[in-house]
Amino acid sequence: MRWQSAAYGLLAGLAGTAAMTLGEKLEQAFTSRPNSYVPAETLGRLLGKTAGTPGEKLALNWSMHWGQGILLGAVRGLMAEHGFRGPVGSFLFMNLRLLNDQTLENTTGAGAPPWTWPVDEQAVDLLHKAVYAFAAGCRRLPDRRASRHSGGEKALE
16 A cells, blocks of 8 residues: 555645646746746755756756655655545645655755745745645545544545
8 A cells, every 4th residue: 555655645646746836836926936947956966966057947847846746745645544634635735745855956966955045935935835745735636544534535735
């Protein structure tokens, strides 16, 4: 069952990343906020590579953005299998995503601690990570445990 939960989670991570990306692009259309290339810088440092061309930089950026979002979805699937479902599960998952981002970005030196960011940038990041986490949690995922609130039926995230 674990591999199934992880596989469902990968799909949930894909859905969450797609929702987050769409939200980011809509927000940027209204705020004129430029794209962030911190994901590209982070992945480049992890791989020991430097993006030479704008195309390489974009490829690193999308690889980190989509790859990280999809792979973390496997954890979301395992969380759901163990009963971490609904809004509370999604809230916990949002914090896991934030922790993952900040750990990678700050240990590689590609990013700065979020408390040093302007408040509006903190709010935008929290909003987009919430969209990711709640969208990833809106999928029917396997549950090994019977829900005490639903009479044993599988609950929708």
